[in-house]
Amino acid sequence: MLSGVEPERMPQAEGRLRSDEELMSAAGRGDMDAFEELVLRHQDGAVGVAFRLLSDEHGARDAAQEAFLRVLESAPRYRPTASFRTYLYRVLTRICIDRYRKRSPEDHPDLSTVEDGGEAPPEVMLRRERAERVRGAVEELPMRQRVALVLQHYEGLSYEEIAEAMHCSVRAVDSLLARARRELRERLRDLL
Amino acid sequence: MKCKKVQEKLSAYLDGGLPPGARSRVSQHLEGCPRCAEELDGHRALGKLLDAAPAVAAPDGFARSVCREAVRRAQVGERRRKVHLLPRSPVPVLMRVAAMLAVAVGLVSGGVISGSAAQARGVQAGVVSGELADELPVSLLSVVTPGSVTEAYLDWVEQVQ
Ligand SMILES: [Zn+2]
Numbered sequence: 635m636l637s638g639v640e641p642e643r644m645p646q647a648e649g650r651l652r653s654d655e656e657l658m659s660a661a662g663r664g665d666m667d668a669f670e671e672l673v674l675r676h677q678d679g680a681v682g683v684a685f686r687l688l689s690d691e692h693g694a695r696d697a698a699q700e701a702f703l704r705v706l707e708s709a710p711r712y713r714p715t716a717s718f719r720t721y722l723y724r725v726l727t728r729i730c731i732d733r734y735r736k737r738s739p740e741d742h743p744d745l746s747t748v749e750d751g752g753e754a755p756p757e758v759m760l761r762r763e764r765a766e767r768v769r770g771a772v773e774e775l776p777m778r779q780r781v782a783l784v785l786q787h788y789e790g791l792s793y794e795e796i797a798e799a800m801h802c803s804v805r806a807v808d809s810l811l812a813r814a815r816r817e818l819r820e821r822l823r824d825l826l
Numbered sequence: 827m828k829c830k831k832v833q834e835k836l837s838a839y840l841d842g843g844l845p846p847g848a849r850s851r852v853s854q855h856l857e858g859c860p861r862c863a864e865e866l867d868g869h870r871a872l873g874k875l876l877d878a879a880p881a882v883a884a885p886d887g888f889a890r891s892v893c894r895e896a897v898r899r900a901q902v903g904e905r906r907r908k909v910h911l912l913p914r915s916p917v918p919v920l921m922r923v924a925a926m927l928a929v930a931v932g933l934v935s936g937g938v939i940s941g942s943a944a945q946a947r948g949v950q951a952g953v954v955s956g957e958l959a960d961e962l963p964v965s966l967l968s969v970v971t972p973g974s975v976t977e978a979y980l981d982w983v984e985q986v987q
Contacts, residue, residue: 666893673892677884685882694882702892703899761878768879786841787876793843804843812837819872826871 654718662709669709673702676719679789680726686784687730689773697733701726716798720791724799727781734777764825771821779814782807827855832862836869 652660652668654675660668680701684694704725705712712721754762772780781800785791786807797804819826832855838844839852856863 666896669896670889670893673889677888677892681884681888682881686879691882695885695888698884699888699892699895703896706896764875765878765880768875772876772879783876787873788881793838793841808838808843811841811843812834815837815869815872818876819868822872822875825875826868 655714658705658709658712658714658718661706662712669702669706672705672718676722677702679719680722683723683726683784683789684730686769686772686788687727687777687780688734689769693733693737697729698726700729704729717795720795720798723785723789723791724801727785727799731777731781767825768822771818774821775814775817779810779817782810783814783818786811827851829855829859829862832856832859833865836862836866840866840869840873 652671654672657668657672657675661672677698680698681694684697684701685691688694688697701722705722714721772783775783778800782796785796785799786793791799793804793807796807800807832852835844835848835852839849844852856866
């Protein structure tokens with residue numbers, strides 16, 4: 635969008651998709667097109683993860699935006715030691731954990747998208763109810779178990795990537811996931 | 827391998843998180859142990875159930891609004907620096923983005939940075955004023971692309987004036 639504006643933009647091979655790391659390095663030189671491309675690539679994952687951690691759609695968008703802005707701030711100093719996605723999720727999950735802790739007890743999760751629709755056929759109601767039970771059970775997990783589960787199950791990160799994102803050992807990830815699953819199977823037993 | 831040990835490893839087994847040696851030992855055990863095999867089925871069923879949870883994706887225009895916010899913050903940082911003579915912003919990249927945008931806007935509009943956005947869009951001649959002038963890279967030339975961050979910046983200037 636800002637073509638011609640960035641004096642330091644690197645030449646790129648015709649038609650070749652730039653890697654996340656290349657985009658990040660370009661964003662660090664002030665290339666906003668590169669930054670926007672990065673956001674477009676990862677926005678659904680980021681908003682999705684934040685929603686599963688916060689159970690609040692507006693809060694999720696806000697947390698995801700904050701994560702992308704922090705990533706942009708850090709872009710000039712960014713050294714790709716892990717994948718960009720892992721780095722983004724590390725920033726994002728910290729923001730979510732922080733916000734979740736700080737939110738007041740009166741803050742009710744915004745589930746407008748989940749619960750809207752009013753009158754619906756019984757099978758739809760049943761599916762919604764089931765979805766709500768699962769969401770609630772995941773929300774009741776201790777935060778670190780929830781983070782590990784969301785990154786593993788919904789985002790498909792490997793144990794190594796989760797360990798990197800959560801700043802812990804692979805062994806700890808293993809234990810967090812095992813406990814999360816045990817807990818969920820217990821709570822959702824009647825649906826299994 | 828004992829059942830307890832195997833059952834502790836079932837999550838990792840399903841997720842592909844086990845090293846090859848442990849993986850084949852768990853496989854071997856599962857073939858001969860109906861109890862652990864049933865436990866594995868339970869894990870699989872939980873996986874399916876988890877997929878029933880509601881999901882949310884980014885709304886339309888999300889990336890654009892993140893970019894706008896980046897520009898807005900860069901602008902705020904730049905103003906603070908000018909007004910309070912603070913040391914350079916702790917977010918240099920945002921400042922550089924702001925400077926580049928301001929420069930782009932200035933060149934497109936004929937160089938009016940401190941005027942109103944309405945003027946900036948139309949006026950043909952003017953001066954690049956303020957400290958930004960010091961940061962002008964001479965090679966910059968641009969047009970305002972509809973929907974671009976530069977345009978977002980112009981909209982923003984219009985809003986705040
Ligand atoms: Zn067994």
